[in-house]
Amino acid sequence: MASTDARGRLGVTIREVTLSIRWTDRKxxxxxxxxxxxxxxxxxxxxxxxxxxxxxxxxxxxxxxxxAGLSLIxxxxxxxxxxxxxxxxxxxxxxxxxxxxxxxxxxxFGPPLVRSIGMLLSGFTFALLAHLTLAYxxxxxxxQADRWLVRAVYxxxxxxxxxxxxxxxxxxxxxxxxxxxxxxFVLWSLPDLSRVIVxxxxxxxxxxxxxxxxxxxxxxxxxxxxxxxxxxLIVPPMVLVFGAIWARAVAxxxxxxxxxxxxxxxxLFVVAVVGVILLALAVVWAAVxxxxxxxxxxxxVTDLREMPAPGSVEAALASAVxxxxxxxxxxxxxxxxxxxxxxxxxxxxxxxxxxxVTTLVRDDRHVAVVSHxxxxxxLEREIGTAVRLGLENERLQAEVLAHLEELRASRARIVETxxxxxxxxxxxxxxxxxxxxxxxxxxxxxAHASAEAEGDERAASLxxxxxxxxxxxxxxxxxxxxGIYPTILAEAGLGPAIQTxxxxxxxxxxxxxxxxxxxxxxxxxxxxxxxxxxxxDAARRGATFATVDAxxxxxxxxxxxxxxGSGTRVPMVALADRVGAVGGTLVLESQRTRAELxxx
Amino acid sequence: xxxxxxxDVMLTREGIVRLLHDAGIEVVAEAxxxxxxLQHVRSTxxxxxxxxxxxxxxxxxxGLVAARAIRTEQPDVGVLLLSHYVEPSYAMRLIxxxxxxxxxxxxxxxxxxxxxxxxxxxxxxxxxxxxxxIVSRLVGRRRREDPLGRLTEREREVLGLIAEGMSNKAIAxxxxxxxxxxxxxxxQIFQKLGLPESPDQHRRVxxxxxxxxxx
Numbered sequence: 110m111a112s113t114d115a116r117g118r119l120g121v122t123i124r125e126v127t128l129s130i131r132w133t134d135r136k137x138x139x140x141x142x143x144x145x146x147x148x149x150x151x152x153x154x155x156x157x158x159x160x161x162x163x164x165x166x167x168x169x170x171x172x173x174x175x176x177a178g179l180s181l182i183x184x185x186x187x188x189x190x191x192x193x194x195x196x197x198x199x200x201x202x203x204x205x206x207x208x209x210x211x212x213x214x215x216x217x218f219g220p221p222l223v224r225s226i227g228m229l230l231s232g233f234t235f236a237l238l239a240h241l242t243l244a245y246x247x248x249x250x251x252x253q254a255d256r257w258l259v260r261a262v263y264x265x266x267x268x269x270x271x272x273x274x275x276x277x278x279x280x281x282x283x284x285x286x287x288x289x290x291x292x293x294f295v296l297w298s299l300p301d302l303s304r305v306i307v308x309x310x311x312x313x314x315x316x317x318x319x320x321x322x323x324x325x326x327x328x329x330x331x332x333x334x335x336x337x338x339x340x341x342l343i344v345p346p347m348v349l350v351f352g353a354i355w356a357r358a359v360a361x362x363x364x365x366x367x368x369x370x371x372x373x374x375x376x377l378f379v380v381a382v383v384g385v386i387l388l389a390l391a392v393v394w395a396a397v398x399x400x401x402x403x404x405x406x407x408x409x410v411t412d413l414r415e416m417p418a419p420g421s422v423e424a425a426l427a428s429a430v431x432x433x434x435x436x437x438x439x440x441x442x443x444x445x446x447x448x449x450x451x452x453x454x455x456x457x458x459x460x461x462x463x464x465x466v467t468t469l470v471r472d473d474r475h476v477a478v479v480s481h482x483x484x485x486x487x488l489e490r491e492i493g494t495a496v497r498l499g500l501e502n503e504r505l506q507a508e509v510l511a512h513l514e515e516l517r518a519s520r521a522r523i524v525e526t527x528x529x530x531x532x533x534x535x536x537x538x539x540x541x542x543x544x545x546x547x548x549x550x551x552x553x554x555x556a557h558a559s560a561e562a563e564g565d566e567r568a569a570s571l572x573x574x575x576x577x578x579x580x581x582x583x584x585x586x587x588x589x590x591x592g593i594y595p596t597i598l599a600e601a602g603l604g605p606a607i608q609t610x611x612x613x614x615x616x617x618x619x620x621x622x623x624x625x626x627x628x629x630x631x632x633x634x635x636x637x638x639x640x641x642x643x644x645x646d647a648a649r650r651g652a653t654f655a656t657v658d659a660x661x662x663x664x665x666x667x668x669x670x671x672x673x674g675s676g677t678r679v680p681m682v683a684l685a686d687r688v689g690a691v692g693g694t695l696v697l698e699s700q701r702t703r704a705e706l707x708x709x
Numbered sequence: 710x711x712x713x714x715x716x717d718v719m720l721t722r723e724g725i726v727r728l729l730h731d732a733g734i735e736v737v738a739e740a741x742x743x744x745x746x747l748q749h750v751r752s753t754x755x756x757x758x759x760x761x762x763x764x765x766x767x768x769x770x771x772g773l774v775a776a777r778a779i780r781t782e783q784p785d786v787g788v789l790l791l792s793h794y795v796e797p798s799y800a801m802r803l804i805x806x807x808x809x810x811x812x813x814x815x816x817x818x819x820x821x822x823x824x825x826x827x828x829x830x831x832x833x834x835x836x837x838x839x840x841x842x843i844v845s846r847l848v849g850r851r852r853r854e855d856p857l858g859r860l861t862e863r864e865r866e867v868l869g870l871i872a873e874g875m876s877n878k879a880i881a882x883x884x885x886x887x888x889x890x891x892x893x894x895x896x897q898i899f900q901k902l903g904l905p906e907s908p909d910q911h912r913r914v915x916x917x918x919x920x921x922x923x924x
Binding site for chain 1: 718720721723724725727728731763768769770793794796797798799816817819820821822846847850851852853922
């Protein structure tokens with residue numbers, strides 16, 4: 110849960126880096142109108158004779174630039190209206206506005222302030238696109254390294270913008286191209302420092318563009334199937350955009366002047382523009398997909414009927430968000446542990462490489478912890494009331510099931526302890542009283558022999574009586590010990606023990622089926638008792654014979670005693686308890702006693 | 710006659726030894742577990758080893774396992790197993806395992822030393838000895854259609870004695886009849902029960918016991 114909290118806080122940090130806007134249709138309309146006007150203005154400016162920008166090169170390039178910029182703004186607006194990943198929409202809109210920076214900067218004989226601002230804006234497009242790519246598809250960069258990369262590109266863009274604003278005098282820049290006159294902000298004209306900043310910025314861009322590509326490739330390689338599918342769509346535009354940016358930066362180190370007529374630069378420009386358009390579309394698609402997932406989260410309501418089977422919420426959530434590995438662990442405060450829907454204890458879910466955990470809280474109580482794909486949107490916020498009720502219901506159900514399982518285990522323990530105790534008692538009898546009595550009978554026999562040898566008839570007759578009595582005592586003790594615990598069962602197993610029962614039964618017993626292997630002692634004892642009491646009960650009901658069948662079928666042992674008795678049956682409570690304690694069932698029919706025992 | 714006695718309970722072991730001594734049987738060694746028993750049998754080479762079926766360490770069927778080991782290592786040493794409980798399963802296992810020179814008696818039986826001496830003698834002579842209590846339990850088993858109903862009283866008596874491991878000669882002596890008469894009874898019994906007659910004493914016992922148990 111700690112990781113969830115950490116994640117939550119980080120989410121907030123990232124959000125603060127961008128904007129925190131409550132989007133309404135009115136705001137979207139306003140931004141849309143402003144954006145279109147802005148783009149049309151840029152189109153007009155690009156047509157001004159004397160501009161040396163890409164947009165100014167021909168009508169087609171102007172159209173390309175405007176289409177790319179507008180697609181950023183419009184996609185951004187769509188994404189903010191679709192919902193779940195508004196932050197990406199905001200990034201798109203911002204990138205759309207900075208996108209036209211070079212056009213303003215290249216406005217020949219335009220207002221110096223506008224040209225200066227254009228120069229500063231241009232630098233932020235790269236940072237915004239990098240952030241966009243790294244935060245795709247959830248709206249927040251999850252890996253620590255990615256978050257540092259985002260901070261670095263923004264930090265660098267700010268430093269470069271301030272630096273250039275203060276010291277770059279285009280007039281003294283030998284490599285100036287689109288704007289060689291205006292920088293209204295300049296305080297100190299320092300051409301050398303300005304050149305250092307430009308070169309450093311170029312190398313930083315080379316490194317950062319490569320880092321973005323490496324980071325996405327890494328996520329792609331390490332992610333699970335679903336995570337990978339979510340990322341795939343951004344890969345082609347990312348390669349185009351950052352490849353072009355990288356190549357442009359590298360090319361500029363050799364040819365510092367970026368002449369749109371130069372085929373290399375022109376080609377890179379076209380590639381970058383196409384990439385930007387595709388990038389915008391990829392984000393729109395991610396937003397729509399995410400919205401669909403949320404719709405299905407909402408639809409779960411209808412799937413969760415009045416009495417859903419344990420695990421249905423998990424299954425419904427998993428299919429709704431397309432993450433088959435999604436797991437829900439329910440928190441049982443009373444016993445201080447996590448269980449799944451069936452009440453089986455599970456480990457506390459933890460966040461992994463591409464998996465996150467979300468703690469769902471209701472009335473300040475932990476209901477469940479969901480482990481899901483890290484790329485999923487904020488579950489805590491998105492799942493509806495119905496799912497919450499379903500979860501709460503399932504948690505209660507899981508709690509009951511867990512209690513039942515505890516009871517069953519405790520019942521099994523009680524029975525096992527009892528058996529153990531009986532076995533010990535039998536052993537004590539065998540090693541103690543029985544042996545002493547036996548030795549006594551041997552001694553009496555010796556005494557008898559010697560009394561006879563001495564001709565003491567009175568003593569001999571007394572001893573003879575004593576011998577008989579000791580024999581009777583031995584017999585009784587033996588019966589008692591055998592009743593306490595049938596040693597044959599522990600020693601030789603169920604098969605021979607049932608055979609012995611049949612040998613001594615008061616009615617004819619036929620044996621069918623064969624149990625050769627050994628089973629856990631609790632199962633053997635339960636099966637033995639079913640046979641023993643089944644036979645006794647048959648005899649009580651006036652049966653003349655019984656057929657005993659004990660066999661294993663898969664993971665169950667079936668023990669059946671069929672008879673021809675006609676008396677009415679009475680419930681065999683103790684036996685049912687005994688069978689229930691090992692997780693089995695006992696069924697009594699008019700002429701049949703039948704038990705199913707688990708023996709996995 | 711020389712015997713080794715193995716029983717983990719000293720009291721019982723000493724009682725048995727005293728009885729045997731009184732009956733003039735030489736006890737050459739005493740053992741309190743299976744391992745010691747096997748060592749003594751190797752070093753003293755007795756006529757018969759008298760073995761408690763239940764001994765440490767597991768207190769289950771060590772005696773049976775030891776009997777198998779003794780009979781495999783030294784086929785001319787007989788084994789008489791002693792048991793507290795009437796367990797036909799163990800008796801069957803013993804004689805299924807060992808072709809001859811084995812016996813299975815209840816411990817109470819030992820106090821009747823004449824029975825023990827007789828059993829030891831029969832084992833040395835190569836016969837099999839099964840405790841009459843076990844046999845009578847098997848003969849007395851309830852059956853749906855009792856095949857033993859086809860036998861006469863005398864034939865049932867003979868059948869029991871066969872199951873106890875007695876030879877025709879011994880049966881004749883016990884019933885005060887001629888061996889010839891016994892042979893005639895045996896033929897009748899085997900025919901009526903549909904059992905294959907075998908000259909092999911041991912097989913005869915096994916067949917009868919299996920029949921009594923299964924039918």
